Amino acid sequence: GAGVSQSPSNKVTEKGKDVELRCDPISGHTALYWYRQRLGQGLEFLIYFQGNSAPDKSGLPSDRFSAERTGESVSTLTIQRTQQEDSAVYLCASSFSPDGQGGSPLHFGNGTRLTVT
Amino acid sequence: SQQGEEDPQALSIQEGENATMNCSYKTSINNLQWYRQNSGRGLVHLILIRSNEREKHSGRLRVTLDTSKKSSSLLITASRAADTASYFCATDRRFGAGTRLTVKP
Numbered sequence: 001g002a003g004v005s006q007s008p009s010n011k012v013t014e015k016g017k018d019v020e021l022r023c024d025p026i027s028g029h030t031a032l033y034w035y036r037q038r039l040g041q042g043l044e045f046l047i048y049f050q051g052n053s054a055p056d057k058s059g060l061p062s063d064r065f066s067a068e069r070t071g072e073s074v075s076t077l078t079i080q081r082t083q084q085e086d087s088a089v090y091l092c093a094s095s096f097s098p099d100g101q102g103g104s105p106l107h108f109g110n111g112t113r114l115t116v117t
Numbered sequence: 118s119q120q121g122e123e124d125p126q127a128l129s130i131q132e133g134e135n136a137t138m139n140c141s142y143k144t145s146i147n148n149l150q151w152y153r154q155n156s157g158r159g160l161v162h163l164i165l166i167r168s169n170e171r172e173k174h175s176g177r178l179r180v181t182l183d184t185s186k187k188s189s190s191l192l193i194t195a196s197r198a199a200d201t202a203s204y205f206c207a208t209d210r211r212f213g214a215g216t217r218l219t220v221k222p
Contacts, residue, residue, distance in 0.1 A: 041214065042212055045210055045211050091158075091159065093160075106150075106152075106160070108159035108160045110159045111159060
């Protein structure tokens with residue numbers, strides 16, 4: 001079976017442009033997560049979707065960041081008016097059930113490396 | 118915001134030695150998970166320990182959990198060069214900063 005798929009794998013954009021990153025979770029996984037990882041650092045939580053519940057947006061660093069997910073399918077992370085400090089690897093993960101409850105492990109995609117010039 | 122904090126930040130050992138990494142967290146948890154990351158891309162789940170468990174084994178991995186101290190440790194026994202990677206603990210969908218392990222052949 002396919003794992004979590006992210007696209008594009010690499011994206012170079014000019015400062016001030018908008019970018020859209022895509023995540024295809026594993027089929028049947030109800031929970032989906034976005035993280036940002038700057039070079040040499042840990043994972044910074046951005047947003048979490050669980051089924052049709054309201055997403056946990058507490059990790060979004062500014063209003064330039066937004067994400068959508070329809071049902072239990074594809075999610076897109078949008079960064080508007082990109083800045084150089086947005087340069088990072090953006091990782092998506094999905095899990096069968098919400099973390100903290102059943103304790104399902106997260107399955108990660110290979111990430112999108114975003115470079116803002 | 119981060120929930121877990123790993124210690125040490127970096128660890129370098131010889132092949133065959135054991136490696137121990139620690140994780141501390143701040144709030145009560147239902148479970149704690151350890152992940153491995155190679156080459157700065159996707160993470161791979163290693164092991165999950167529930168809050169009512171104190172120790173768990175998986176192959177050469179041993180994880181302990183002390184909820185009274187809000188801490189966990191990951192022990193890799195008989196390390197191999199292929200174990201070289203970054204290791205992260207995670208609780209409540211938050212990850213720590215990770216421990217960078219280097220195993221020298």
